[in-house]
Amino acid sequence: MKIFKYTAESHMGTDTESHFFTVSSLKHASPIHSHDFFELFLVTRGRALHIVNGASLPIAEGTLVFIRPDDVHYYEQEGDYDMEFINICCTKQAMDTVFAFLGDAIHPDSLLSPSLPPSIILSPMEKEQLKDRLEHIGLAGDKSRGLLRAVLVELLIHYFWQFQHKQEDPLPLWLESLLIQMKRKDNFIQGIPRMYELSGRSPGHINRVFKNRLSTTPVEYINGLRLEYAKHLLATTNLSITEISLSCGFNNLSHYYHLFKSSFGVTPLEFRARHSP
Structure with a gap:
């Protein structure tokens, strides 16, 4: 299979150090x-x-990936799904x-240095904020x-600083894949049973790996996704608190209130009052 090699000069022009565009x-x-240049891409839909450096990784809405020069990659369709993403390119x-x-x-x-490019998952709110920020930059002349x-600096310091604290031994690919898949709404709403199903590992093994490698439990991890x-x-949205609780996979409203306030310091109603338009 022929591998195309793009250069900054041909891709961006001789006088451009960085730019971005949307692939619909x-x-x-x-x-x-x-x-021969850097690229960050954000999945917006x-x-x-x-497929990157020989590995096949599922990506979904909110995934932000830091592609380095010489990473070899492309995308394959998953089932009947399509994908929209924003590319941010910059020279070395x-x-x-x-x-x-x-x-x-x-x-x-x-x-x-890692064999696979660093990637993180933005919350829906973070994804929309970054998308809006880039759209405004496009109008800035x-x-x-x-x-x-400035956006590149903020993305690195806000999201990718964590990679320098990771263990030298990288996460196994099955765990990286599981974490990405569990950040999809249809998976984290189903919770622990869906995590065990997707992993193909025993509950005891999953619990040990989460404790040793992520310093958390599967339940805490899933609740964090639901709360975001x-x-x-x-x-x-204008959904009621009860509707939101159920939509996120919480069947106990009191438990939802407790977790939300413990995590964010305010109740869901107080959060809505501060952040809704």
Whole structure:
């Protein structure tokens, strides 16, 4: 299979250090390729398989991936789903400037040395905020260069700093895949039974791995996903508190209230009052 090699000069032009664009469908995505520049992509809708450096990883709405120069990757359709994503590209020189600005806050090797590109999952609210931010930058004209560099700094410091604290022994691929799959709404709503089903591992093994590798329990992890989704619904919909509780997989309203206040310091009603339009 032929691997295309994109260059910053051909992809962005000679006078551009960074830019971004939206790919509306997998039909318009690039074939298998690598490049001599950096790329962050954010999945804004749908899901797919990300084939990168020989691994096949499921990605879904909210996934943000840090692609390094020479990573070889492409996308494959998953079932009947399509995918929309935003690509943020920048030259090696621009990223060197960003790393230099960050100083000791982030060590480049923590992002550049792993065999697979670092990736994280944004909450629905975070995804929409980043998408809106980029759309406003697109209208900024001559100021867009500085604003886009600022976004790169913020993304690295806010989301990717954690990778320098990860164990040298990377997470097993089955666990990385499981974590990504559980961040889909249709999976985290079903909860623990769905996690065990997707993992193909015993409950005891899952519990031990979560404790040793993630310093949490499967239940705490799933509740965290549900609570982040609850925040999104509180801020963006008119659903009642009871409807939101059920939509997120909480069948006990009192338990939902307790977990929400313990996690965020306010009740769901107080959060809605502060954050809804």
